[in-house]
Amino acid sequence: MFDIAVIEDPAAAEASLDPMRSRLLAALAEPASATMLAARVGLARQKVNYHLRALEQHGLIELVEERRKGNVTERVMRATAASYVISPVALAAVSPDPAGTPDRLSARWLLAVAARLVQDVGELITGADRARKRVATFAVDVNVRFASASDRAAFAEELAATVNGLVGKYHDEQAPGGRDHRVVLALHPSVINAHTGTTESEES
Template sequence: MFDIAVIEDAAAAEASLDPTRARLLAALAEPASATMLAARVGLPRQKVNYHLRALEQHGLVELVEERRKGNVTERVMRATAASYVISPTALAAVRPDPSHAPDRLSARWLLALAARLVQDVGSLVTGADRADKRVATFAVDATVRFATAADRAAFANELAATITSLVARYHDESTPGGRDHRVVLALHPGADPAPTSSDTDTDTPTEGH
């Protein structure tokens, strides 16, 4: 079982978003047969079997073992991952395009960049899993509390300048066999508590790329 799996197929995404099937996926963090699962979630076994077949068809659950009980073979299933992320690839016709109207002050452009990040890294993870390899990535997650909006603006400007300098120093267009790496920076208010008016002003760049 993976910690996180990326759903790139539209039909699989639809299956995972069904409330009943989402409950079954959560319950199958621990392997269970349809009978065990039915008792676990309080649904009829026939209904559980129906949904399990759909989830298995889309690769969201997998067979762990088969147990013979009299004339019946009991199939023990498990979710293929502890959690799932739906890639924008699953919504190809309406996925956001970050190249459209890029604006460092726009929260929606930040969402478009985040969606592309999920899509790109998701595709890399899927390919790496198939090849039994790891993806070379690096991430930093930090929280900073600013005393004033002016401090926030100064921080964003200094961060953008530092990253621009680093990119210029290490980028080598002429290296044979070199591979491009994407750098995405984001600065946004915490989602909790609810944003105040100072969180939604536009005096500070919210995204550097």
């Protein structure tokens, strides 16, 4: 089982978003049979089996073992991952394009960049899983509390200058055997203010 898996197929995304199937996926973090799941979710075993077949068809769950009980063979299933992310690839016709209106001060442009990040890293993970390899990545996730809006703006400008300097130092367009990498940095208000319990949008 993977820690996290990426859903790129529209039909698989639809299956995972069904409330009951999503509940079954969560329950299958630990292996279980349809009989065991039926007792947990309060559905008939036949109905649970119907949902399990759909989830298995789309690669969201997998067979762990088969147990023989009298004249019945019980299939024990498990989710293929502890959690899932739906890639914008699943909504290809309406997925955002950050190249359309690049604006580093726009929250919607930031969301488009983040969607592309999910799509790109998702494709890399899918390919690496097939090849049984790891993807070389690096990420920084920190919180910073600014005393004022001017401090925030100054931080953003200094961060941009620092990154541009590093890119200029290490980027080599002509390097034989070199490989392109994408660097994404984002700055946005915290969704929940830990001290007041309010969202940043509620504050001045």
